[in-house]
Amino acid sequence: MRTFAYSRADSVERAAHATTPTAAFVAGGTTLLDLVKLDVMQPSELVDINALPLKQVEWLDDGRLKVGALVTNTDLAHHPAVKQHYPLLSEALLAGASTQLRNMATTAGNVMQRTRCPYFRDPSAACNKRHPGSGCDARDGLNRMHAVLGGSEACIAVHPSDMCVAMAALGATLTLEGPDGEREVPFGEFHRLPGDTPHIEHDLADGELITAITLDAPLAPAGSHYLKLRDRASYEFALASCAAQVALDGDSIGTARLALGGVATKPWRCAEAEAALAGQPATLESFERAAEIALADAEPREHNAFKIPLARQAIVRALREAARLAGTTQEEQA
Amino acid sequence: MNDMTQSAFANPRVIGQRTPRVDGEYKLTGKAGYTGELHAENMLYGYPVPATIAHGELESLDLDEALAMPGVVEIFHHRNFPKLHRSPNSMGHGDQVSEVRLPFEDERIYYHGQYIALVVAETFEQARAAAYRVGARYRHAEGAVPSLLDSDAEGTLIDSAGSSRGDPESAFSGAEVQVDATYHIAAESHLQMEMHATLAEWRENGARLVVHESTQGVFYQRNAMARIFDLAQENLEVISHYIGSGFGNKLFMWPHAVATAGAARELGRPVKVVLPRQQDMTGGGNRPASRQRIRLGADREGRLSSVIHDSMTETSLVDQYIDACGSATPSFYACDNLSTSQRILPVNHGTPCPMRAPGEVSGIFALETAMDELAVELGMDPVELRLKNYAEQDPASGLPWSSKHLDECMKRAAKRFGWDQRDPGIGAMRDGDEIIGYGMATCTWFAGRQPCEARVELRADGTLFVACGTQDIGTGTYTIVAQTVAELTGVPLAQIEVKLGETSLPAGPLSGGSMATATTLPAVAAAARDALAALKEVATGSGGAFEGGEADSLSVADGAFNDGQRTVSFADVLETSRLASVNGQGSAAPGDEQNQYSFRSFGAHFVEVRYDPGISRVRVARVVSTMDIGRAINPPTARNQVEGGIVMGIGMGLFEKLDYDPRDARLVNGNVADYIVPVHADAPEIDVEMLDYPDFKFNEFGARGVGEIGLTGIAPAISNALYHATGKRHRDLPITIEALLAGQ
């Protein structure tokens, strides 16, 4: 691990202004130190932001829930407001990583999580994300873990977060603080598709800091389910995951929210599939049609074609569970 | 000696009793010192620089930046590392190594992760930081072989690893029912929790070398290092008190230890190297990938007429390792016509090495899956098929078994499992979204012994000291050695000090091959008896506590002698004669019984898998096993090993695969996140029963050994259960989600 300077930020403003382009903020450190040890990230300076007052979870007057950037994954997953009104987010958080890592990892840090592509993580491999223009060893290499949605010639690396998949489905807004002040970005616009600039992963400018993520007002009454499919039963990144939320209108689907993880280059909201579900009966046939639509543009490589049927299965099962829970909720309220 | 049914341990009080580990408190309070956390005065840290290519040459090294970094003392490489000698690499002479090529021999690169340099610095952080700044230019060579699984090369036939009886080819072609299937198993990583680690310190101006190593064989490492550094064995000490397990990859020394000791000699300061995990996985051993073809011929009644088992496994370009897949096959079933053959194929990996149940676990996967295929062909219950071909004596040697109760294993495990509730129809058993599959397989591992020496001291302070140069790799050797001397002397466990893992102690065996118990305990018992005899001589001698008495008339109980009238503790006997201690030496070795019997452990696994086809998810829900392992000296630690083997078998069956890039043979998943092993949530309900049939023909303790057998047979039981659930036969390990999806 290279050497670097280390300092602690005592205010958001100073943190945002004091940094240089080669500096990095560190909160939980679970991605950053992992990658610094691999020499994949080489910050000259680390700015520790853990002392900043960004650890609150609070309801806003408009019914949205504002989550401070430094709330840990564990605290967010177990927060009463999240468990009651955003169980999808709680499930997704608890499906990620391990107890220890969730205790360290923060909400904003999870949004900034880097890909697990093994060629990205190996400085001696070709990777356009790590070293623009060097090529992509994953396209024709061992790409079992790679994306079937949102990829490009330059990059097919998967965004690894579970939390972000739930947030993509729930809808959220990021609050960013930078040298030019504060601004807001819709969650769906924050992460970038790789295109021919896979090294630009998100909308954050140099020196900018995520200070909060505000979840859209909960969809109610609704049922939701986060389903993560992987080789072993826990502590593994998704091969395919699905966040599904369904609000029923009688026997039909009123509103559906759907997002995928493990198969795409960014947290993948399935807007067309959602639209196709609205007004349809809550049946397997509807779910299967939605799954077909969601994966219609999928492009497999040599070793990851199985992710297409697997993601479809994740969608169908997650929707089924969400609809079942929505039905239960509806009955309870009737 | 041949028939030991009159064993002194026929009715033991401590042996066979549940005994908490005597080293437990050290492990539980963080006081047990594993190699990587040891320190020496003035110690330096080494950090190896791995090759980033798998095939070619190192064209140049750029060391300027790294050498200028703070704390860097030296960087060793092929141009400045001292010229050393290779080890003769002989199992018989006890100087076997894992990879005979020395580190930094030349500029040739044979595998990804091969060490091209060793950075030595004052602190760990400095060594690692500088290692990343070492620049290397390579000349790539064409023709890297990434894996046996990607190759159609024929490899080299190893005649000595094959066997034949009868006329298997004719018997197969004439058989009423045939199975002919090919099986593949991916290369696996031991992934022992503690990475390889060495702390080397030269003393007496370089005349004497003391090495702490996380090793399963201190004597093998000492002997090999003596050859490599041209030292008398007496001037070399290897120490390994606690080992974060090994599963075979710490049996024999690897190049990192030579690099560490060489650097320490050149710099005149102790050097410690702990391999980073990725380097542990590239250059610290692996189970080689295998391709096996099994042909079974049988009649309509299910009697086997032919077994042909042809195997090929990987080796490296710098050494030859043979993972003998067919070694258990000749002993498995009663069948007059049988052959096995073994080929090896060099690939661009670090040298493979034994990994838990080496060879046999792979062979048993193929054979026991093939037997299930035969049972399906015949429409016969797989248990019945196995009983029909039961080997009442060892068909390989013609010798009777010392003790075999495999039939009872199958019957008892089947009953506890509820095998009779199995509906043999494919996918016939369901529970909600899940299909339930039942499968079974049998398992075996040979029972071996090695020569061993031990020493026991009875001390005037009432304590007992016992020493043997074997190791405890987590199997509980410290504890069973203590139990043995407690049994013979009656000294309480709390007053017994066990010392293992040093070459200054009497020569002990490798901790491997499930042989440590049967090898070590007879020598320890002999030493204890020798010490008791010495003390009796003292007691009955001039001025002794039982002066004038007959040594033979003294009975031993609770750390004391009794002559029928008086009881005098060992401590008082020694005090009476003004002695600090008496010493007993013991040795033991396999004897003529080896020519009279065949020795193996046996077992049967029954597995329930639950397969959810809607989401392509398979989980092992339940494993019920019965093991015939002779006597368990300490039942909880023996059971623990079987249970651990079962967990590892789930990894082998469903998860584990070293991924080498087909383009350049580089290891792609060399880390603990991407190389998938079972976690807590994967652990099924496990019910292990151990039959208690002491094998006194094998040794006076009746113990055979239990380290490997739990692993064997699990993967085929899983694949057989999956067949029952889905109707798809999985012949390749691991059985991945994509393989399950392809079956739908």
Added chain:
Amino acid sequence: MMDDSAHSQHSRESQQTLNFTLNGEAMTLEVAPNAVLLDVLREQLHLGGTKKGCDHGQCGACTVHVDGQAMNSCLRLAVMCEGQHVTTVEGLAHDGELHPVQQSFLECDAYQCGYCTSGQMMSASALLADGRIGRDDASVKEAMSGNICRCGAYKNILEAIQQARLAYDATAERGTAGRQEGAA
């Protein structure tokens, strides 16, 4: 016992001062900014009970408590622990008496080689104190899945945790009763 002359001699120029509490004892250390908590414990403080199994948050052998929460010490810079309470396996026993988790690990043979054991126990002891984690076997197994045991002693570890829970709950109840009495 401690030999940190190397640290002070060769990298003093970039050292930072760290004040924290380790196993109940206030401590001031000079550490390099890029020194990881795990390495500082093992190499600088010679506290070898906390193990290195992967160095990347993938195995759990390095688990310690930071302000009472189980964390991977391999992914935490030492300097980030300023002002925090760090507990390692060496601080688990109190007054010479094993922690209930240590006692139950001993009784249930919840280990083999012992190398993952510190991490297992640190996760287990944090789990027992965390009311947010379910008490049933499935919840415990899920919560413990960040601690890999390659020897595969999972069954015994689970048994040990559930056994320790009984002792832990009893102690916690006594503790609560004591506090209530104190308040009254």
